[in-house]
Amino acid sequence: MKESANATAANAEVVANASTPLLEATGISKSYRRGVRRKPLRVLVDANLALRSGEIVGLVGENGSGKSTFMKILVGSLNRDGGVLVRNGAFGYCPQEPILYERLKCDEHFDLFGRAYGLDGGFIDRSRDEIYSLLGFEAYRDVRVAELSGGTRAKLNLALALLPDPDILLLDEPYAGFDWDTYLRFWELAVDRRNAGSSVLIISHFVADEERFDRIVHLKDGRTEL
Ligand SMILES: Nc1ncnc2c1ncn2[C@@H]1O[C@H](COP(=O)(O)OP(=O)(O)OP(=O)(O)O)[C@@H](O)[C@H]1O
Ligand SMILES: [Mg+2]
Structure with a gap:
């Protein structure tokens, strides 16, 4: 009896862990200052995102909508103006411009x-x-x-x-320069990592990709929309 109660408690813990986000960003805001004469550029107004183990999430939006800015804040390479950011795991970051x-x-x-x-x-x-x-x-x-x-x-x-x-892969347009064969290999790799329990966030431009993601987050006018 005790064993089964323990097993139930252990399962409850596993379920709780599975639903605890590996990364959670709430109400993120960011403006870029542009010298004394021009007013600051408001890029993020209210951006929200929770990433859980075992999912591939797409972050899409027009050029200049603030996708890279948001990801840099998630990584910690850029300071946010407001909002809360909690990370519960190690992450790997692939920047849009290679840093080599x-x-x-x-x-x-x-x-x-x-x-x-x-x-x-x-x-x-x-x-x-x-x-x-x-x-x-x-x-x-x-x-x-x-x-x-x-x-x-x-x-x-x-x-x-x-x-x-x-645990968390943050990838800013990782396949923009890939040939088709490499693009397909990339997706095999992303699915393998997802199935092994990682959370994968991919910034993407291509509408054709959409069926490959578990869910898509749209960034528009500084706000995230599902
Ligand atoms: N360091 C900076 N200083 C001032 N403005 C910036 C800076 N970095 C980005 N911006 C501006 O912030 C806005 C969002 O840029 P960001 O690079 O986040 O967009 P993006 O959605 O990643 O675009 P793309 O699809 O072209 O990669 C743009 O208007 C850009 O010009
Ligand atoms: Mg970008």
Whole structure:
């Protein structure tokens, strides 16, 4: 009797954990100051988002609607003016503009970022080889970023977000520079991470993608709409 009561309590805890957001942003606001003569540009007025384990969420909106601004705030690389942000897990971030070191090779990026994430050498090796194979750019492992094509840079940029296998993946237009085959591989990878329990937020432009997401959040006039 006691065992089954304990099992029920344990299940209740699992259910509670599953419904606790890994990331929750409430009432986020942000304006950019633009010098003394021009008034501030209000980009986010009331942006809300809760990300849970095991879902792929799309963040869509017109050019300039504030998608990247919102994601930078979720990541913590940009200060918000107002609102509440709670993160309950480790995250990986793929910025819209790749942040890479021109003089370092692909392999050296994995080592550098892996150490910064605090990963051990064995984990870095396994994760790196898996990502090279999934995104198909192992041939470039010893090539410096300065010599890479735009698409391969985009692969490396995404790879560095995937490297620590984080609970939350925040990806800002990760496949904008990919060919079709790589685009399809990307989705296999996103679904695998989702099925393993990660939460994946993807900024996207393409209406054609919509059926691939578990749900879509629209950003318009500084507000999120379902
Ligand atoms: N550092 C900044 N200083 C001033 N204005 C900025 C800054 N960054 C972005 N903006 C402005 O804020 C608005 C939102 O920009 P943001 O990059 O968040 O949009 P976005 O939805 O990601 O657009 P895109 O689809 O083109 O990537 C735009 O009008 C942009 O010009
Ligand atoms: Mg953007």
